[in-house]
């Protein structure tokens with residue numbers, strides 16, 4: 513059997529600026545991405561037919577809409593692969609919470625199947641495939657904390673100090689598409705052109721999301737008791753940053769019952785890449 517597991521880590525947008533709107537509706541962004549040592553768990557097993565099977569915590573997402581399935585089919589077609597795969601998902605990350613779970617699942621699938629099917633695509637080629645699935649997929653393929661521009665796909669790697677985060681998921685859902693199509697979204701922040709200082713910069717989606725989702729406003733206010741709070745992506749997850757695990761744990765222990773949360777440390781290299789580099793497949797391909 514040729515099988516291995518990979519984490520699909522969460523991301524945080526440590527700041528997120530919107531610089532304008534393109535003709536195709538997508539927005540020009542400047543955002544600072546960090547990865548967390550926490551995420552979904554995916555197991556990939558090579559199969560002898562071209563079928564792609566996704567099992568586990570797929571919830572109500574139809575197979576053809578699941579980003580894991582879409583990523584697998586995209587790579588299979590691109591590489592004319594004669595192989596297939598069984599992919600099992602253990603969903604840990606909140607869906608639609610701004611921590612990038614779906615994009616990360618897609619990226620880990622591309623990375624894993626590129627190895628399992630011996631497609632030998634470069635990270636750049638995988639990122640070009642990945643961006644067709646979502647603007648956030650390339651950063652997970654690149655696997656390094658990065659300052660992103662464009663729609664989120666133009667990446668400059670950065671080294672960030674390791675921190676601990678308490679991430680809180682309020683009991684209200686925010687649709688990314690709804691925020692990006694809303695007339696009140698702030699879209700005119702001037703470009704920083706490299707002059708960024710993460711702690712003084714915020715998230716341009718935050719004022720609108722706070723207005724539309726009172727739970728997000730409440731969460732940000734509550735977190736302020738402990739440290740400066742921010743929202744990630746288009747929400748609804750909010751986070752606070754600490755130097756130590758103990759401080760992050762303290763916030764989690766006091767979390768009101770109606771909110772979910774987790775703590776995790778940041779990493780400059782995506783755990784998916786660290787794990788992938790440690791996997792050495794035997795030359796002999798066996799099937800299950």
Ligand SMILES: C[C@@](CO)(OP(=O)(O)O)[C@H](O)COP(=O)(O)OP(=O)(O)OC[C@H]1O[C@@H](n2ccc(N)nc2=O)[C@H](O)[C@@H]1O
Nearest residue numbers: 537538539610612646647648663664688689692745746747
């Ligand atoms: C805003 C960010 C910031 O990291 O995060 P999330 O809150 O989704 O995690 C991302 O750019 C989201 O990336 P992703 O979730 O992959 O986006 P897509 O599937 O490509 O697009 C979802 C929706 O957002 C809009 N969108 C996305 C990215 C962008 N730069 N401009 C946009 O206007 C698209 O038009 C689409 O309606």
Ligand SMILES: Nc1ncnc2c1ncn2[C@@H]1O[C@H](COP(=O)(O)OP(=O)(O)O)[C@@H](O)[C@H]1O
Nearest residue numbers: 577578579607608609610611612613614615617
């Ligand atoms: N494997 C998947 N995991 C999570 N969401 C998925 C997946 N496949 C498709 N989706 C869809 O993508 C949407 C955004 O997912 P997600 O990446 O979790 O949001 P966000 O980018 O806000 O963190 C979900 O609401 C869901 O409908």
